[in-house]
Amino acid sequence: MKIKMPRWFYQLASPKWFYDITGMLLPWFGLAAILLLLVGSIWGLVFAPADYQQGNSFRIIYIHVPSSILAQSCYMMMAIAGAVGLIWKMKIAHVVAGACAPIGASIAVMSLATGAVWGKPTWGAWWVWDARLTAMLVLLFLYIGVIALNSAFENKASSDKATAILSLVGLVNIPIIKYSVEWWNTLHQPATFTVTEKPAMPPEMWIPLLVMVLGFYCFFAVVLMIRARIEVLEREKRSDWVKKVIENYGR
Amino acid sequence: MGSFTSFSDFIQMGTHGLYVWLSYGIALVIFIYNIVSAYLLKRQFFINAKRRLRREQGTI
Numbered sequence: 395m396k397i398k399m400p401r402w403f404y405q406l407a408s409p410k411w412f413y414d415i416t417g418m419l420l421p422w423f424g425l426a427a428i429l430l431l432l433v434g435s436i437w438g439l440v441f442a443p444a445d446y447q448q449g450n451s452f453r454i455i456y457i458h459v460p461s462s463i464l465a466q467s468c469y470m471m472m473a474i475a476g477a478v479g480l481i482w483k484m485k486i487a488h489v490v491a492g493a494c495a496p497i498g499a500s501i502a503v504m505s506l507a508t509g510a511v512w513g514k515p516t517w518g519a520w521w522v523w524d525a526r527l528t529a530m531l532v533l534l535f536l537y538i539g540v541i542a543l544n545s546a547f548e549n550k551a552s553s554d555k556a557t558a559i560l561s562l563v564g565l566v567n568i569p570i571i572k573y574s575v576e577w578w579n580t581l582h583q584p585a586t587f588t589v590t591e592k593p594a595m596p597p598e599m600w601i602p603l604l605v606m607v608l609g610f611y612c613f614f615a616v617v618l619m620i621r622a623r624i625e626v627l628e629r630e631k632r633s634d635w636v637k638k639v640i641e642n643y644g645r
Numbered sequence: 646m647g648s649f650t651s652f653s654d655f656i657q658m659g660t661h662g663l664y665v666w667l668s669y670g671i672a673l674v675i676f677i678y679n680i681v682s683a684y685l686l687k688r689q690f691f692i693n694a695k696r697r698l699r700r701e702q703g704t705i
Binding site for chain 1: 655659662664667668669672676679682684691697
């Protein structure tokens with residue numbers, strides 16, 4: 395069975411097109427990431443009011459929540475890209491999936507570490523074996539598994555297939571993270587942002603948070619594009635256009 | 646300054662200075678790690694690729 399897709403979808407599959415378009419997008423995402431992260435963190439650290447219960451430790455939210463959201467989005471992107479690669483035999487999709495893994499792992503570490511640092515003054519413990527925390531730790535292990543599996547094969551086609559399947563299987567963890575605070579009794583507070591309801595926080599608290607979330611996404615896009623572009627060149631190194639890119643580099 | 650009474654109050658974050666600055670420090674380190682590791686990957690690729698290209702052109 396072959397599903398007809400719009401034209402841009404097939405253009406995306408062309409390595410050269412991908413390399414050129416990401417080269418154009420990169421500086422803009424970089425600029426946006428720097429601006430959003432600067433504005434968001436200064437706003438969150440200096441101007442947002444302190445929480446009436448948690449005091450100033452609440453400011454950790456501006457790192458913890460964006461990194462937790464990004465760690466999960468990055469995983470979903472990796473799994474979806476893997477699926478696209480499997481279904482349409484699209485190499486670029488596997489390239490993107492492979493580039494997601496190391497970034498996602500580092501962001502998951504950020505989420506867990508800042509959570510621990512926030513947990514100490516709030517719950518009195520760096521770590522508890524709580525449903526949400528454990529599910530997040532499983533997410534980190536899934537990332538590490540994907541990275542290990544990706545480097546375990548000599549043949550790119552086999553490692554692409556294997557990592558895509560592992561990331562798809564691990565996708566089951568994402569709803570577990572999301573609903574862990576509802577399904578189990580947990581110390582962890584429920585979601586800060588939901589699509590359907592107004593945030594429980596005042597705007598001067600949640601607007602900087604939104605700015606930080608966008609900043610994290612832009613930063614992710616930047617690192618993802620840098621890594622994916624290198625992988626594209628590596629895989630296409632026999633083609634003429636890549637030889638030209640290599641010759642012109644550093645001149 | 647902002648929602649703080651003084652600069653030292655801002656540095657101390659009430660009583661939570663250690664935790665707040667540690668969190669932002671962790672974030673900064675991981676951000677820098679991501680940029681540096683991606684850049685090193687790029688540099689290594691071009692060093693190897695240039696060498697390979699020179700070798701190929703030399704033999705033809």
